[in-house]
Amino acid sequence: MEPSTLFNILITILLIKFVLDTVLKHLNAKHFNDETPNEVSDVYEINEYQKSQQYKKTNYKYNIITSLFSLITTLGFFFFNGFSIVDNIAREFSNNIIIITLIFFGIIMIGSEIISIPFSLYKTFIIEEKFGFNKTSKKTFFLDQLKGLFMSATLGGIILALITWFYKFTGVHFWLYAWVLITIFSLFMNMFYSKLIVPLFNKQTPLKDGELKKAITKYTNSVGFKLDNIYVINGSKRSTKANAYFSGFGNQKRITLYDTLINDLTNDEIVAVLAHEVGHYKKKHIIFNFTASVIITGITLFLLSLFINTPIFSLALGVSNPSFHIGLITFGILYSPISELTGMFMNYMSRKFEYQADNYAKKTFASEPLISSLKKLSKNSLSNLTPHFLYVFIHYSHPTLFDRVKNLKQ
DSSP: OOHHHHHHHHHHHHHHHHHHHHHHHHHHHHTTTSOOOGGGTTSOOHHHHHHHHHHHHHHHHHHHHHHHHHHHHHHHHHHTTHHHHHHHHHHTTOSOHHHHHHHHHHHHHHHHHHHHHHHHHHIIIIIHHHTTOBOOOHHHHHHHHHHHHHHIIIIIHHHHHHHHHHHHHHGGGHHHHHHHHHHHHHHHHHHHIIIIIGGGTSOEEEOOSSHHHHHHHHHHHHTTOOOOOEEEEOGGGTBSOOOEEEEOSGGGOEEEEEHHHHHHSOHHHHHHHHHHHHHHHHTTHHHHHHHHHHHHHHHHHHHHHHHTTOTHHHHTTTOSSOOHHHHHHHHHHHHHHHHHHHHHHHHHHHHHHHHHHHHHHHHHTOSHHHHHHHHHHHHHTTOOSSOOHHHHHHHOSSOOHHHHHHHHTO
């Protein structure tokens, strides 16, 4: 195969992905004005429904513009030898493959971050502000950007350096060592993310003694779920949107409740949400997701090892010296259709697990408080109640509100 042929294949993949995503967004947008199903017709008052419609349309336009800009930027990088230019800059600093790789991806990461900041600012301080969601200050926004960049550069840099080092000294067998490294890192993050990373961005405090804690403790004791770590996070510092999540394994497992969730829901509704999260743990969904992620990562790395030494991977992007970091770029694009398929599979399983967790909450607590909590959360986040089924199938990790309510009422 000629480098120019591979180059055209890469461009074709990028264009097809953009077209398919755009068509899906358009199909979804055409259903914004569909009649709301009876099961969820009580979510919005008339003025609130009109507000949700406007929010969806605004986000649709924003997403189309950002996707188009991203495509144009990416294509410009391809057609104007951007990868070759960045590669040459990186090679001016060192001949060491690890240093070159870190500088190469460092330049691309910083450049991408700078380009994306205006869009993030508009999203946060224009769109989210207009619809009453944004509570963050510009100071907090930029501090978050800097912290996120630092975390990505530090953790990502260490992992990338080690993987490159494995490649340098073990050749095509690097994928085995990289697989072990990423698995250990993923396990560590699952265990300690809430304890080590979240405090860099948000304040977490143990849930205070009171009626809510008593209700939660009563429920967890009734289902034999030992839970010593219940935390409240100050999500209201940045947004009015509410959330709750489960993290960790063993004695490190914890439930984190957003303060907005506590403010928006009754105690029974919060316990119902907690029961849903406990259902994920009891049904071993977390273990499945982690295991599936490890398997998919291993397969991906193995496939990468088969092609990473192919000179055409670098030549196709205008880089004359076969390079590990350029090979990663080319492989990433070629692999993206497979990644889309695995993503759809994981979303399908996730939606299935959501039903199972809902049923667990229904069986061990009650369905009505869970239904009312889901409706309130959808209302408060101006959720789309009538998405296109194809958009749901490809992109949704959770069933629609209509489907969840219908399931809980059975």
